[in-house]
Amino acid sequence: MVAAALAEAITYPAVGAELDIEHVSHAFDIDGAVLPVLEDVSLAIKPGEFVALLGPSGCGKSTLLRLVAGLEKPRSGVLREDDIRINGPHPSRVVVFQDPTLFPWRSVWDNVALGLEAQGILKSQRQRVDTAIDLVGLSAFRKAYPHQLSGGMAQRVALARALVNDPKVLILDEPLGKLDSLTRITMQAEIVSLWQRKGFTTLLVTHDAEEALFLANRVIVLSDRPARVKADVKVDRPYPRHRGDPYLADLRRQILGLLGLDATW
């Protein structure tokens, strides 16, 4: 693979950050009523770990990600990145959202360059943009505008836009949720290989148990809203994994059971 060869030629600081989530609770005010979304969530994530957050839809998984990203502050509890308290967004923790949210007025190249431009280092580091675009295999589309891209391509651009910053933590908020199943399978494999090469800590929100097991070292099962940690499942299997692996199938059955869906199995 061209992308793989290129990635090897350019070495990134392969250090993921450690994340500590300590007794975090959060709530929203909706029309005067308080809606609790997270209740006393504690998690310790080791550098370079790939953790999937799995839970029923609307349970507060994405809120937890927003707290880790620093886009919101928790009502109580503390979040730390490498023992430094998270107080706001920082380019070392980059989010890939469910919608690619590319800026439609910027070409693919300019979208990927966004982070470096915002940090004022684009002029001296332009080649990083090219490298990131090559990494997701879109070199031919540098000058294309977002409306000319397919859903999968747009999500790849969003991934490149995140990776160009050399994040220590990559936060994935159901990034494959809206893709067709074939593109999804390809991109799952790509995410694993990017994570293996770069070594960043990855936090993935998904409601697809199979996806979580295929990608992650650890699957955190969350309860219904307000979200509490229901189970912390180690997925001790080497990569590349196989979807038909009986070990994974067994874990999947257990996890679906925890989510109250065992009847479907």
Added chain:
Amino acid sequence: MSTYSVSDASAAAGQAAAGVSPGWLEKLRSGGYGAGLATGAAWLAFGASCLYWEDLGDWSRTNGVAIGAFLIAALALLGTLGADFLGGAGVALRRRAPWLVALGSFLTLWEIATAKFGWLPLPFFPPPQAIVEVYTDDLPKLFNSVIASVKLQLGGYIIGAAIGFLTGVSIGWSQKVGYWVHPVLRFIGPLPATAWLPFAFFTFPSSWSASTFLIALATGFPVTVLTWSGVASVPNAYYDVARTLGAKPSFLVLKVAIPAALPHVFVGLFMGLGSSFAVLVVAEMIGVKAGLGWYLQWAQGWAAYANMYAALIVMSLLCSGAITVLFKTRDRLLVWQKGVVKW
């Protein structure tokens, strides 16, 4: 609206590709030259109608107009035969042929109805040659009026657009600014700018500065409101993305909010242009003793109706020209929204 759309150009290109292949003989047989021949005929008729009957009044340019019409007829016929060899110009000619036919026929009718038989009451409906006479004999005055109008309009429009844009961005971005500016905007904005005329003409040192103020006011309101709504409707997700990538507030305004709001801003600029034309003409008629509005007023005062029509034609060319320039600028600046937003 379609006159200004980009799709026209591509349609023309498509026709060009289709129009090159068949030979001229084939085309003659299939009647492909019909529109071209009709164009020639219509303009010949116009020229002939000028010469055949005696003029009812005393107009000095009748012969000149006839010669001009014959010239256009000749060009149309030549162009019809040579369209295949004229490249882009030939294609454009072919596309516009039906309009040229209509124009030639209209002028013929107009000529007959006014100069020759007086079916339309004469001083109020001057014949084509009377209007041509204005352009040849009163050119300096008309030209000075155009310059005065363009200067006034451009100055007021640029000031109004700039202030409107800055105000719109500030109230869209900052709630504090919005708190103070929004009620003022609500109270003053819907007032037609012309209602300020009396106020403006005694407050400002000159009628020129008063008119500039009025034009700026007429432009500023729609630009402010639409810029504001554009900035306010930028999805929060855009800001989230930029913030996680390390963007500071200035970056969020300049590189996220403003580009995202630009399509709205252009709608505001377009609306502002329309309402500022109205103010320009009124201001020139009432206060400023120069410009096309004043020329119109003057022509009417002297019952010089031909001058009035001549000025109206120039004015409409200028206004539609200004709008075309605005649309072209927009298409250039907003290539990215091709197929995303349409208005």
